Amino acid sequence: MIVSGHKQYLYDEKGTRYLDMIAGIVTVSVGHCHPRLVKVLNEQASKLWHSTTIYLNDQFSQYAKELAAKMPGDLKSVYVVNSGSEANDLAVAMARVYTGNSTVLALRNGYHGMSYGAMGLTSLHTWKHEVCCR
């Protein structure tokens, strides 16, 4: 049972340390509970819990600017989503709009999300559910 984490390590309830080689489920690219992020997360949690692009927010604007600066070429527009599933849904939608095609290829045994759209690309039986249409 994993009960805490620190940077690249995870700890079970007995204090045994493990090297997290899958970064959560590929979700913590900077490790677990990095002190610098814990600090800024605590600061933000005491200021504002939720923001949206339907009104101005200083943090999102700054984040978008800094992220865009790291992107190559004309990739300068940032669209924030909540998860990889949503990101894949958006990517498929954009590709379909841009190309006019509807077919999407996915890797065998790949996990691409559990949203209604992304589930169609996921090919692991444990993450696919029968959805009947009546």
Place this chain on the structure above:
Amino acid sequence: MLGVRQSAVSASRLARRSLATLPPTSHVPPKYEGPSYDEVLKNRKEYGHPVRSLAATR
């Protein structure tokens, strides 16, 4: 050439050896004072969706 079973055993031994060679760290995890493993597992099996309980087989 190793068979599948021999490879699995070798991989298991290698994994144990690797765990023993993690570099030292100054971080001391907070003492866990939550519910027991058995209680957590029981609740997860009872209230969590079964697809997410596959890893908890101990």
